Amino acid sequence: MNDYNIGDLITVKTENTIYTGTIMPSLDENIIVIKMKNGYNIGISKNKIKSIELIKKGEKPKYKLPPLKIGKKNDLKNISILSTGGTVASRVDYNTGAVHPVFTAGDLIRTIPELLNIANIKGRAILNILSENMTPSYWKMIAEEIKKEIENGADGIVIAHGTDTMHYTAAALSFMVDADIPIVLVGAQRSSDRPSSDAALNLISAVIACTQPIKGVYVVMHGESGDTFCYLHEGVKVRKSHSSRRDAFKSINNIPVAKINPFTKEIEYLRESKKVKGNERNNDKKININTILEEKVALIKIYPGIDGSIINYYVDNGYKGIVIEGTGLGHAPETIFENIKYATDKGVLVAMTTQTINGRINMNVYSNGRELQKLGVIGCEDMLPEVALVKMMYLLGNYDTEKAKELINKNLVGEITEISRFDSY
Numbered sequence: 218m219n220d221y222n223i224g225d226l227i228t229v230k231t232e233n234t235i236y237t238g239t240i241m242p243s244l245d246e247n248i249i250v251i252k253m254k255n256g257y258n259i260g261i262s263k264n265k266i267k268s269i270e271l272i273k274k275g276e277k278p279k280y281k282l283p284p285l286k287i288g289k290k291n292d293l294k295n296i297s298i299l300s301t302g303g304t305v306a307s308r309v310d311y312n313t314g315a316v317h318p319v320f321t322a323g324d325l326i327r328t329i330p331e332l333l334n335i336a337n338i339k340g341r342a343i344l345n346i347l348s349e350n351m352t353p354s355y356w357k358m359i360a361e362e363i364k365k366e367i368e369n370g371a372d373g374i375v376i377a378h379g380t381d382t383m384h385y386t387a388a389a390l391s392f393m394v395d396a397d398i399p400i401v402l403v404g405a406q407r408s409s410d411r412p413s414s415d416a417a418l419n420l421i422s423a424v425i426a427c428t429q430p431i432k433g434v435y436v437v438m439h440g441e442s443g444d445t446f447c448y449l450h451e452g453v454k455v456r457k458s459h460s461s462r463r464d465a466f467k468s469i470n471n472i473p474v475a476k477i478n479p480f481t482k483e484i485e486y487l488r489e490s491k492k493v494k495g496n497e498r499n500n501d502k503k504i505n506i507n508t509i510l511e512e513k514v515a516l517i518k519i520y521p522g523i524d525g526s527i528i529n530y531y532v533d534n535g536y537k538g539i540v541i542e543g544t545g546l547g548h549a550p551e552t553i554f555e556n557i558k559y560a561t562d563k564g565v566l567v568a569m570t571t572q573t574i575n576g577r578i579n580m581n582v583y584s585n586g587r588e589l590q591k592l593g594v595i596g597c598e599d600m601l602p603e604v605a606l607v608k609m610m611y612l613l614g615n616y617d618t619e620k621a622k623e624l625i626n627k628n629l630v631g632e633i634t635e636i637s638r639f640d641s642y
Contacts, residue, residue, distance in 0.1 A: 224275020227251065229261055230268045236261065239275065256413075289337045294372040294428045296336040298325060298420075299362055301344040301355070301386075303379030303404050329417050335424050335482065339371070348379025348404075353610065356389040357508040363394055367504040373399045373427025375420070380404035380457055380465065383436060387452035388604045391434040391630045392611040395505040397493050399427045400434045402452070406463045415439050415463040421479040422447035429484060431474075433491040433631075438466040440476060448473035449484075453604050453632040458574070469574060470599040470637040511613035514538040516606045518572060525553030528560050537618070538566040538609040541594070542602040547571055547578030548585045554592060561593035566618055568595045568609060568625050570602040577637050597626050599637040608632060 221227055221240055228237045229251065238251030241258055248260045325332060325340045332338050343362045344355060359376065366374055378386055387402050394400060403423035405416035415438075423437040426449050434452035441464050450468045459465040476485045513536040517527060531539055539560060543549050547569040549557065560567050569589065571578045577599035580586030590596070597605045608629070612621035626633070 221269060221271060222275065225271060226273040226275065228270040228272060229266055230270075231261065231265045232267060237272065294336045295370055296338055296373045296375060296424055296427045297366040297369075297371040298338060298340040298375040298377060298424075299359070299366070300340065300342040300377040301348075301351075301359065301379070302342075302346045303348055303377060303383075325420075329420055331417075331421055332424055335421070336373075336428055338424070339366075346379075348381040348383060351379075351382045351386060353389070353510050353512050356386060356393065357510070359386065360390060360393045360506045360508050363390070363396070363400060364504050364506050367396055367398060367502055371398065372502075373401070373424075373429075375423045375427055376400065376402045377420070378402050378404050380406060380438075384452075384456045384466070384601075385603050385607060387434055387436050387455065388601075388607040388632070389510075389611075391452040391632070392608060393507055393510075394434065395503070395507075397432050397503045399429060399431045401426050401437050401449075402435070403437045406439075406461060406465055413463070415444075418444055418479045419447060422449075422477040425477055425479065425482050425484060426475070429475075430493050431490045432493050435474065436466055437477065439463040440473075445478075447477045447479060449475040449477060451631055453630055454601070454634070456574075456601055456603060469601055470577065470639070471634055472638055472640045507611075507615065509614040510610040511537050512610060514540070514606060514609045514613065516540045516542060516602060518542040519544050519549050521550075523550065523553060525556030528553065528556040532560045532563050532565055536565065537613045538568070538621070540597075540602060540605045540609055541567065541569050542572045543569050543578070544572060546582050546586060547580045547589070547596055548583065549589060551585070551588075554588065557589070557594060558592050564618055566595075566609065566613065566621055566625065567593060568597050568605055570597045570600055570605050572602070575637070575639050595622060595625055598633045600626075600632050604632050
C-alpha cells in the first residue's frame with residue numbers, strides 16, 4: 218500500500234465498494250485520499266481497504282511553473298488582483314488533481330486566460346489564510362496594500378477572499394478606505410478542481426466590475442445557482458446567506474448594484490452607484506485610508522435563557538463597545554437589563570441590531586424596546602450586525618465615546634438605508 222504515490226491513478230477495493238481515482242495529499246497517514254472522475258475527493262480508512270490496483274503512474278507534481286510574459290494593452294484598464302487565500306485563488310495541477318494557491322498574474326492568466334481580453338492584470342498574494350482566520354489586523358494590512366496598488370496606477374482592485382468572512386472584510390474596507398476606484402471582493406463556493414466550480418466566472422465578473430467608472434467597496438458572487446450571471450453587491454449591504462450554494466451572497470435591505478454577464482462582459486445597473494466623473498483613466502486618483510480600529514468590541518446574539526453575565530465579562534475586560542443582535546424589532550430579555558445598565562453606566566457603547574436579517578429595528582413599538590433605550594441602548598436602523606460591529610470598531614478607534622454614540626446610527630458609507638427594500642434578488 219505504501220508503493221503508491223501522489224498523482225498515481227488507482228482502484229481501491231473495500232469490502233462493499235470499489236473506488237477509482239488519483240491519489241491526493243492526505244493530512245492523516247491512516248487515510249488515503251483520492252480524487253474521483255466526477256471531481257470529488259473521498260477519504261478511505263486504510264484498515265477498510267482490501268486491495269489497491271495501480272492503473273497508471275502519475276507525473277511528478279508541478280508546484281512551480283515558469284514565469285509567463287504578459288503584454289500590456291493601452292486601451293485596457295490596469296487591474297490589480299490581491300489574493301488573501303480562499304477557494305477562488307487556486308489552480309488545479311492536472312497531473313495530480315491537487316489544488317494549489319495562485320500567487321502571480323501569470324498563474325491567474327494560465328487559470329483564466331479570458332482575463333487578458335478584459336484588463337491588464339497584475340496579481341500577487343498578500344496573505345494565504347483561511348477566511349475564518351481573518352482578523353482586524355489583516356484588514357489593516359489589506360487597506361495598506363490597496364493604497365500601494367492605487368499609488369502604483371491601479372484603476373481597480375480585486376481582493377480574492379475566502380467566503381466565510383468576506384462580508385466582514387468588505388464592511389471593514391468600506392469604512393477604512395476612501396478611493397476613486399472600485400475595490401471588489403470576490404470568492405468561490407466550489408474549488409477549481411470541481412466541475413461545479415464558480416471560481417472562474419466570479420473572478421471574471423469581478424474584473425469586469427473593476428473596469429467600470431464606479432468607486433467604493435463591493436462584493437461579486439454568483440447571482441443564481443447556474444452559470445449565467447453574477448451580482449455586484451454593495452460592501453456594507455451584503456452577507457453570506459447559505460453555507461454551500463453558489464448564490465450564497467445576498468444584498469440585505471437593498472438590491473444589488475448591478476448584474477454582470479461574464480460571457481458578454483455586459484453590466485446592467487439595477488440602482489444608483491457611486492460613480493466617478495468621466496470614464497477616462499485618471500493618474501491622480503484619490504486614496505485615503507484610516508486603519509485605526511478599536512478591537513475591543515463584542516457582538517452578542519440574544520437567545521432564550523441568555524446569561525447576562527457575558528455582558529459583565531466584556532465590560533470587566535476593558536471592552537469599549539457591544540453590539541447586541543436582538544430579536545424582532547430590537548429586543549432583549551428583561552433578565553439582562555441590569556447587565557446592560559452595568560455596561561452603559563461604565564461608559565460602554567451599546568447598540569442594537571436585529572437577527573431577522575431583513576428589515577429594520579424600531580425600539581419604540583414595544584415597552585421592552587423603550588426600556589432598553591432608557592438604559593442607553595442605541596438602535597442601528599437596518600444595519601447588519603456584522604457591519605455594526607465593524608463600524609463600532611472604526612468609530613471608537615477614531616472618536617470619543619460620545620461622538621461614537623452620535624454617529625453609530627447615522628449613515629456614513631451606505632450602511633443604513635432610509636427605506637429598507639426586500640426584493641427577490
